[in-house]
Amino acid sequence: MNIKMILMSSAAALAAISSAQAADAVVAAEPEPVEYVRVCDAYGSGYFYIPGTETCLKISGYIRFQVNAGPNASATTGNGTTVANDSDWDAYTRGQVQFTAKSDTEYGPLTGVIVLQTNADNAKSQAALLDSAYIDIAGFRAGLFYSWWDDGLSGETDDIGSKVTLHNSIRYQYEAKDFYAGISVDELEDSPFYDGEVPNNVGVAIGIGGKAGIFSYQVTAGYDTDNEAGAVRAMGTVAVGPGTLGLAAVWASDPGAYYSASEWAIAAEYAIKATDKLKITPAAQWYGHYGINNPTTNAEFKNEDAWKIGVTVDYQIVDNLYAKATVNYLDGDNIDDVTTGFFRLQRAF
Structure with missing residues (x-):
């Protein structure tokens, strides 16, 4: 067998192997298109569409640090409840998050609000509560x-x-x-x-x-x-x-x-x-x-x-950061x- 015949035989074998492997190959599915968050300006600033829906959502809230002063100062834990304290001063911290969802209906905007709040008189004395949760329409x-x-x-x-x-x-x-x-x-x-x-x-x-x-x-x-x-x-x-x-x-x-x-x-x-x-x-x-x-x-x-x-003093330190003092x-x-x-x-x- 001459060299020409050997090269032709080798090429045919490689072609057969490649065809067999191609028949068994797994074809990867095309990735789903990514739906980016869209701004919803129908209800004011801060809203965005929940992906895949026509409902607009806004997330807001605040972080508060406060020091109370007075006889037997106490920290408010929300909804009128207080934490007793024998000292003339007391510090507490509050974190609050509000979720507001809105969507259009034939009766006008359908609104749902959830407000979650946690108050900490100290690291071991904390109280989490549902500050608000309601449905609003028409x-x-x-x-x-x-x-x-x-x-x-x-x-x-x-x-x-x-x-x-x-x-x-x-x-x-x-x-x-x-x-x-x-x-x-x-x-x-x-x-x-x-x-x-x-x-x-x-x-x-x-x-x-x-x-x-x-x-x-x-x-x-x-x-x-x-x-x-x-x-x-x-x-x-x-x-x-x-x-x-x-x-x-x-x-x-x-x-x-x-x-x-x-x-x-x-x-x-x-x-x-x-x-x-x-x-x-x-x-x-x-x-x-x-x-x-x-x-x-x-x-x-x-x-x-x-x-x-009494007198109350409010001061805006920078955007979204405020100080308040009262006596x-x-x-x-x-x-x-x-x-x-x-x-x-x-x-x-």
């Missing part, structure tokens, strides 16, 4: 959320709201451009004056508010069925000079879930916009029939008065005068 809201009684003036001196403002509730709120009005039915089992006589204590609250030029206003009312206690509050602000003047008045028939500090109170503040980053808010409040007799049974207001003054002095009939305050750092995102 003005109707159902779930765990804060009532209108959680609102207040911008400083940290006024005491014109509920001690507990987070409830399982059903609410309807009508909203126009500069006006809203609503009514809610609230479960009040966590009220500080719930005596258990009425199973699943229920309250009814209304809220009306809006803006008219340089004025803003809100009127809130509530009735606690278990304690047969009603409360009404009016609050408003108006731009005056370099700041905003805020006024509020509240009245309660008896101590109840919606108001329990006093039978009536008036509060005033002036929020001075000193610079683009600095706001200074001096404030004062007067209480009529301050305090409660028999706080556990047949609660009623004392026939004593009290007053309170308040309380005095009145047959009570020891007391000075309290706090310093706070908060990073929002």
